[in-house]
Amino acid sequence: MLYPVSADYDNEFNCVVLKLYNDETERLEKFYDDTFFPYFLSENKLSQTSSIRSQELVEKRDALHDEQIHLWKIKTKHPLVIRAISRVQTTGLYENYIKFFQCYIYDMNVKMGMPYERKEGRLNFVTNDKAEERVHELIKLINPSHQEDIPIFESLGRLLEYPAPFIRRAAMDIEVLNLDVKKVPNVEAANLPVLCVTFLSNSGEKIVFALVQANKEFSCIENLTQVEFFTSEREMIEKTFEKMNEYPFIITFNGDDFDLPYLARRALRLGIPICDIPIIMQKRMTLLKNAIHIDLYRFFSIRAMMIYAFASKYKTVDLDTVAKALLGEGKIEKKDNMVGNLSYADLIEYCLKDSELTLKLTTFNNNLVMNLIIVLERLSHMPIENVSRKSISNWIRSMMYDEHRKRNMVIPRSEDILTVKGQTASVALIKGKKYKGAVVVKPKAGFHFKTKVGDFASLYPSILKNYNLGYSTINCKHPECKTNTVGELPHHICKRNRAIESQLIGSLRDLRVFWYKKKAKDKTIEKERKEWYSVAEQSIKVICNAAYGVFGNKEFSLYCPPVAEEVTAIGRFIITETIQKAQEIGLEVLYGDTDSIFIHDPSADKMNKLIEWAKTTFDIEFELDKSYRYVCLSERKKNYLGVLESGEVDVKGLTGKKKHTPMIIKRNFDAIKTLLTEIHKPEDIEIKRTEIIKLIKKTYRQLRERAWDNLDDLAFHVTITKDLEEYKKTEPQHIKAAKRLIAKGYEVAAGDTIDFVKTRGKDVKPVSLAKNDEVDVEKYIEFLHNTFVQILEPLGIEWERDILGLCKLERFM
């Protein structure tokens, strides 16, 4: 069968081209369609020119104003014509910014990533009876509250229930000679030779190309039988291109910005004709002519993916960190960046390992990442190359556009939404923010045994759904809706029409809560299918979690501030009411944040009563989320530690967990975590208290006596979040340290994490440039203190008395 995986405009044939993955031949095929033309909509007919193909009056639904309107559908002879016209004609145009290939996908109803077959020059969707059966079943089970939502459930259900193809793919990595330890090879110049290229495929092929280096002993290569050596770099690169054309999918880690452009530029330098170079360098990505290029660096950098799909298991995006977090293994360690100094065997091993990790990142957990990409491609109606690189607001936007087109609705212009629907009515607590957000309840400090946490499942998506929120329904024009307000804000909500956002996000939410969450845990389902359900569940989670936020982001094309603030306002209303109800029932509320409530030792009876009340009052699933053996709260919000009944420790927000904290303190923190799992009842606290004091004292003394093993253990790790020139207002410590690195000739850029130690005289130094005796021990002791008071307070440990007191005494003895 054929699966559409990519779409683009083909300049040679002057029409749209789909790339289809054939899962029988395991190759890519192309499908050209010259019956579809670029177009946009206009309020007025334009003066006819040779670049306009036709102009035709069409009827559209305008959901923003709730009326039917007539617009001119203007078809052009080339996609670029639309841009040219938009520069001259700046008013009265609609949908002129939507990419041509996206229009094709939406209007021709191309289901990306779904099965098709070619018949008489056309593509026909191939129905899968078993999947259809499951779709039927899920609709019956969910039993949508609105009849008109059934088609949405059907199409979403199909996208998630149809099986995904096996994708043949190869991971690729190159190594380039490097003359300067402090710098990475320059891509623009591409002035140094490529030394090694490796391909590793998921069908078992391993290909290694290596360049013969004049300075290196050739005798040791006899046992490298699978390696093909080249004396000509040009030949090696030509062979590399040949290989790249053989695979339908090429996976890299940072291939967009390094491997592929370097190969392309190097090829040009070596005189390979441009038509033989299968690499297309675009502004924001690097593509392949005959394959789909997935750059995992881009994929793993997508914030929403990082946080929701991978639960922040990795915090910086580089191959070593991501692989260690997800696969449990990292890169091969090298002494420095001097690739040229490695023996052939080491160089090849190193390069192969990178390819191996890159491939494994797409295959682990039964192809989790590859399947995530396919599901997201399906849901977003975007080509794989785009969905795997672009942030989540692009996916949601694309989903919304598709839905507008399917209903013959004109897509409103951002500025029109703002004019018609108005601005925010609430005031944020934080300076510079646009509107008020969630409620955080001040915690009751102390050790609380038997604490249970209840929370609303997908609170914000549920609010979007239940309260029919969207740009078309908030502050609508109908007189009878004006009184339909909720809670504290003046906005009213439409009673006549349903909002697309509410339908789409609401349906996704229902699918997740009532179907995929359950299926992913169902023990009667075979393993592979269960894993697929888990992928579907995670994909929906990622989308739902961001769905509210986009309406408060002014760059989002359906930006609608009243919708965003109405969501949080209703959220505040719901959680506040629930806390009040809990107290009425006689439950002790210890803490709460946004959609969760911590309750101290509730009776099963009262807890169930609260759960039932919340569910029926708000029609949102309110469930028992966690049962803690105990939680340890301080007065600080968003900061706590809890031990679950399973013995697992849950740490939130504490300094000991943050990634910038030096290792010497983190290790202490982890040891204390283990001790805390050994507390089962209040009497245990006493025993563990002494052990914890002992631990901290040890580190305290180690610092006082300057007896650390390794200076690296004292390094803070702080990320540079913007270009160095942008730090105009202040010079933070990590920037100061970074500048010292630059002065020594190192390259430092936004996104890098700086490792620095605090030195005497309120100074800092990069750890690589600092010496042991420069360390400002007082600063570290202060940090040790501040890190541990967060949990010591509730334990009844006093720094002065218990840590310093004993240590000072001992020092006298």
Added chain:
DNA sequence: GCGGACTGCTTACCT
């Protein structure tokens, strides 16, 4: 001229 109080900047976290 110095130090404490204060504000604002920056990063990393929580939901």
Added chain:
DNA sequence: ACAGGTAAGCAGTCCGCG
């Protein structure tokens, strides 16, 4: 380029101190 809320540490400024 999904949002707002919170903690922490530091940089820089203001103000009072005769």
